[in-house]
Amino acid sequence: xxxxxxxxxxxxxxxxxxxxxxxxxxxxxxxxxxxxxxxxxxxxxxxxxxxxxxxxxxxxxxxxxxxxxxxxxxxxxxxxxxxxxxxxxxxxxxxxxxxxxxxxxxxxxxxxxxxxxxxxxxxxxxxxxxxxxxxxxxxxxxxxxxxxxxxxxxxx
Amino acid sequence: xxxxxxxxxxxxxxxxxxxxxxxxxxxxxxxxxxxxxxxxxxxxxxxxxxxxxxxxxxxxxxxxxxxxxxxxxxxxxxxxxxxxxxxxxxxxxxxxxxxxxxxxxxxxxxxxxxxxxxxxxxxxxxxxxxxxxxxxxxxxxxxxxxxxxxxxxxxxxxxxxxxxxxxxxxxxxxxxxxxxxxxxxxxxxxxxxxxxxxxxxxxxxxxxxxxxxxxxxxxxxxxxxxxxxxxxxxxxxxxxxxxxxxxxxxxxxxxxxxxxxxxxxxxxxxxxxxxxxxxxxxxxxxxxxxxxxxxxxxxxxxxxxxxxxxxxxxxxxxxxxxxxxxxxxxxxxxxxxxxxxxxxxxxxxxxxxxxxxxxxxxxxxxxxxxxxxxxxxxxxxxxxxxxxxxxxxxxxxxxxxxxxxxxxxxxxxxxxxxxxxxxxxxxxxxxxxxxxxxxxxxxxxxxxxxxxxxxxxxxxxxxxxxxxxxxxxxxxxxxxxxxxxxxxxxxxxxxxxxxxxxxxxxxxxxxxxxxxxxxxxxxxxxxxxxxxxxxxxxxxxxxxxxxxxxxxxxxxxxxxxxxxxxxxxxxxxxxxxxxxxxxxxxxxxxxxxxxxxxxxxxxxxxxxxxxxxxxxxxxxxxxxxxxxxxxxxxxxxxxxxxxxxxxxxxxxxxxxxxxxxxxxxxxxxxxxxxxxxxxxxxxxxxxxxxxxxxxxxxxxxxxxxxxxxxxxxxxxxxxxxxxxxxxxxxxxxxxxxxxxxxxxxxxxxxxxxxxxxxxxxxxxx
Numbered sequence: 001x002x003x004x005x006x007x008x009x010x011x012x013x014x015x016x017x018x019x020x021x022x023x024x025x026x027x028x029x030x031x032x033x034x035x036x037x038x039x040x041x042x043x044x045x046x047x048x049x050x051x052x053x054x055x056x057x058x059x060x061x062x063x064x065x066x067x068x069x070x071x072x073x074x075x076x077x078x079x080x081x082x083x084x085x086x087x088x089x090x091x092x093x094x095x096x097x098x099x100x101x102x103x104x105x106x107x108x109x110x111x112x113x114x115x116x117x118x119x120x121x122x123x124x125x126x127x128x129x130x131x132x133x134x135x136x137x138x139x140x141x142x143x144x145x146x147x148x149x150x151x152x153x154x155x156x
Numbered sequence: 157x158x159x160x161x162x163x164x165x166x167x168x169x170x171x172x173x174x175x176x177x178x179x180x181x182x183x184x185x186x187x188x189x190x191x192x193x194x195x196x197x198x199x200x201x202x203x204x205x206x207x208x209x210x211x212x213x214x215x216x217x218x219x220x221x222x223x224x225x226x227x228x229x230x231x232x233x234x235x236x237x238x239x240x241x242x243x244x245x246x247x248x249x250x251x252x253x254x255x256x257x258x259x260x261x262x263x264x265x266x267x268x269x270x271x272x273x274x275x276x277x278x279x280x281x282x283x284x285x286x287x288x289x290x291x292x293x294x295x296x297x298x299x300x301x302x303x304x305x306x307x308x309x310x311x312x313x314x315x316x317x318x319x320x321x322x323x324x325x326x327x328x329x330x331x332x333x334x335x336x337x338x339x340x341x342x343x344x345x346x347x348x349x350x351x352x353x354x355x356x357x358x359x360x361x362x363x364x365x366x367x368x369x370x371x372x373x374x375x376x377x378x379x380x381x382x383x384x385x386x387x388x389x390x391x392x393x394x395x396x397x398x399x400x401x402x403x404x405x406x407x408x409x410x411x412x413x414x415x416x417x418x419x420x421x422x423x424x425x426x427x428x429x430x431x432x433x434x435x436x437x438x439x440x441x442x443x444x445x446x447x448x449x450x451x452x453x454x455x456x457x458x459x460x461x462x463x464x465x466x467x468x469x470x471x472x473x474x475x476x477x478x479x480x481x482x483x484x485x486x487x488x489x490x491x492x493x494x495x496x497x498x499x500x501x502x503x504x505x506x507x508x509x510x511x512x513x514x515x516x517x518x519x520x521x522x523x524x525x526x527x528x529x530x531x532x533x534x535x536x537x538x539x540x541x542x543x544x545x546x547x548x549x550x551x552x553x554x555x556x557x558x559x560x561x562x563x564x565x566x567x568x569x570x571x572x573x574x575x576x577x578x579x580x581x582x583x584x585x586x587x588x589x590x591x592x593x594x595x596x597x598x599x600x601x602x603x604x605x606x607x608x609x610x611x612x613x614x615x616x617x618x619x620x621x622x623x624x625x626x627x628x629x630x631x632x633x634x635x636x637x638x639x640x641x642x643x644x645x646x647x648x649x650x651x652x653x654x655x656x657x658x659x660x661x662x663x664x665x666x667x668x669x670x671x672x673x674x675x676x677x678x679x680x681x682x683x684x685x686x687x688x689x690x691x692x693x694x695x696x697x698x699x700x701x702x703x704x705x706x707x708x709x710x711x712x713x714x715x716x717x718x719x720x721x722x723x724x725x726x727x728x729x730x731x732x733x734x735x736x737x738x739x740x741x742x743x744x745x746x747x748x749x750x751x752x753x754x755x756x757x758x759x760x761x762x763x764x765x766x767x768x769x770x771x772x773x774x775x776x777x778x779x780x781x782x783x784x785x786x787x788x789x790x791x792x793x794x795x796x797x798x799x800x801x802x803x804x805x806x807x808x809x810x811x812x813x814x815x816x817x818x819x820x821x822x823x824x825x826x827x828x829x830x831x832x833x834x835x836x837x838x839x840x841x842x843x844x845x846x847x848x849x850x851x852x853x854x855x856x857x858x859x860x861x862x863x864x865x866x867x868x869x870x871x872x873x874x875x876x877x878x879x880x881x882x883x884x885x886x887x888x889x890x891x892x893x894x895x896x897x898x899x900x901x902x903x904x905x906x907x908x909x910x911x912x913x914x915x916x917x918x919x920x921x
Contacts, residue, residue, distance in 0.1 A: 038423070040374065131849045136371045139853065
């Protein structure tokens with residue numbers, strides 16, 4: 001059995017038929033084709049599927065698709081506007097904060113949630129904000145540096 | 157901050173050595189980068205794998221009838237659907253080849269299972285829910301056998317034998333009974349036993365290392381399609397499209413001309429994506445049900461026997477020195493846990509552990525041992541961190557025994573260019589002395605460690621990794637606008653497209669934006685070995701220097717014709733051919749290509765197959781604080797010194813070093829597989845198998861040193877593997893300096909650290 005679901009994804013309304021067993025991650029990747037959100041573990045431990053639900057970071061693999069009915073979801077595809085990268089994205093590009101790239105979309109969204117709430121985070125706050133996002137390539141240093149740089153640029 | 161490497165201060169290169177952003181970074185931060193799981197095809201079906209619940213058993217019978225009857229199930233496969241790969245069958249890879257009997261067993265068990273999680277059957281269905289439901293309907297009749305899990309238990313003469321056909325290699329005369337010890341390697345010179353007995357000081361240590369995982373964030377995935385003529389295409393997450401092709405072709409008895417592997421973005425590999433894990437199964441299912449098949453492993457599958465983790469170990473070392481610190485002997489016994497099938501030869505890790513010391517007496521003996529656990533595979537400098545955890549701690553104990561500064565001790569005994577390597581040949585150009593001098597001058601070594609709530613200590617450890625060269629091929633086609641379009645045979649694990657764009661831009665005198673680099677599929681570019689052994693940047697640079705010269709030579713001939721000038725008189729710079737004065741006529745590459753578009757393609761070819769090794773050397777300094785109430789070890793500061801030959805892109809080099817160090821710290825302190833007595837993995841999730849988060853590690857500082865390798869284009873060395881070698885020993889040595897105890901098991905979890913502290917306190921002095 002499929003159910004009809006409506007929600008706002010990256011600012012546009014989507015009405016989709018979903019299986020009640022589908023997660024938000026499956027809704028995004030398999031039903032709507034937004035494959036920028038990745039699946040690293042499927043049980044909320046790695047953070048690669050982080051998206052923003054009503055502005056707050058969630059693991060899309062732990063949210064049922066039906067839970068987002070009537071709510072706003074922001075994914076990595078919604079961040080760059082008119083081809084302009086978000087400052088978090090451009091700082092990651094410049095400073096070498098993305099390697100294999102599989103964790104990057106989730107990290108970008110965790111960082112965005114942080115900077116939306118706290119425009120002047122210290123290093124400890126940045127590390128805390130991305131502590132739910134595993135990265136196996138960078139050792140985190142360049143990511144932390146990029147988020148700090150983006151915060152400075154957003155404030156300026 | 158990191159000091160700028162010497163190269164950046166020089167003006168000799170315009171593009172190489174610059175801190176340029178990765179050419180593929182934008183698509184990564186926007187989510188556009190395409191990994192195979194992101195790809196779907198019309199009519200695509202989904203596969204799932206049934207895995208053994210037992211660690212050691214004979215398969216009596218598999219019945220898929222009920223699964224096949226389930227609505228939505230399209231096909232089932234078992235070992236009966238694959239031709240049997242004979243024992244001893246190999247495919248080409250490096251010096252020894254890759255065992256195909258083993259690859260076949262990793263992908264589909266035949267007759268016997270050797271670990272929990274080994275595949276025994278697979279299903280294709282219209283969706284994943286149906287495929288999962290079908291797995292439960294497959295009946296497998298097992299005859300359980302006694303499993304053997306520990307390395308030492310498996311080596312005991314009375315241990316149940318996993319493989320009746322395995323007789324220990326490297327022992328004379330050939331043993332008459334099969335054994336779980338697959339091979340034995342001996343590297344010896346001089347007489348270590350009397351040297352140890354008579355030396356002024358000696359240190360002995362046994363360490364245990366738990367199995368760990370590479371921890372790539374993207375699980376194994378494959379998308380397979382077979383066309384009406386039987387031609388198969390696999391979109392894969394692989395470290396080598398050609399190796400994957402050879403493996404899949406051999407498993408399916410497919411001719412190479414009927415199979416193409418398209419490598420897409422890879423979400424981390426670190427050695428774990430050299431072998432195939434399900435790709436051939438996906439192709440077989442696609443052949444059977446005539447639909448594209450997508451197979452995506454779950455994280456639990458990846459951890460619980462669906463991929464190859466890294467070898468655990470039990471290592472004994474003994475080292476001895478004169479009172480003045482001159483090293484006299486190194487003895488080591490290295491027992492490596494291969495898991496359920498014969499593993500890598502321990503030779504390289506044994507050599508690595510002793511390579512950086514000039515030592516007259518060596519006795520290194522290594523064993524590759526099978527146990528009923530997932531067959532292990534390479535992980536970044538395979539075996540290096542395990543062996544260094546033993547040897548570098550023993551060296552530190554020797555320093556403590558003699559009251560010597562650990563850095564002075566290393567300087568006293570450091571290997572130099574031309575000194576004898578463990579295998580008896582002279583060292584190629586190495587800059588160990590330069591590295592040690594840099595450590596001695598650096599704040600990370602000189603700054604006071606400071607005080608905290610708990611004891612602090614500073615540790616030093618060295619690391620060596622040989623790496624490999626093997627084959628890399630590429631070609632450069634010149635586009636209609638004169639720009640070089642590079643197709644390379646190596647996948648991009650670590651920024652290869654970017655550094656190779658820098659190399660080609662340098663060779664052509666263009667900017668990096670003028671060069672396009674992509675990884676070719678296994679039918680569009682020359683054979684290349686996989687991205688492993690710190691080989692790609694070095695060998696692909698050599699291939700592209702050759703391909704650039706070839707392309708520029710062809711362009712020169714065309715330019716000579718257009719400019720009515722002898723080719724050798726033309727001067728080429730920055731994308732323009734110029735005739736000599738008085739005429740000084742000139743033609744740009746763009747004009748030249750426009751003028752000669754109908755003359756056929758300009759394709760420059762390059763291949764590198766016997767490049768000298770670019771051995772990797774590092775020295776790491778680590779400060780820790782040890783909470784004596786809980787055993788928690790906090791890494792306060794970490795500095796990695798490394799000779800990289802020449803940094804093609806310092807940001808990329810630092811990225812390799814920092815990431816590699818953090819993987820090493822993860823294994824040192826957090827990561828270990830926890831097996832139950834029946835061979836089940838008890839921590840098969842990323843919650844329970846704890847990899848470092850941003851809160852667990854400090855900012856890693858890299859100090860780049862450049863001692864170019866002779867006879868290698870740009871003098872490039874391998875970079876990515878050696879930084880994972882010293883961290884566990886550096887941490888262990890820092891713990892010992894902080895609280896006076898040796899933690900002999902890795903990972904050095906709080907529980908183990910606390911136990912070591914308490915045991916030391918309980919001991920009478």
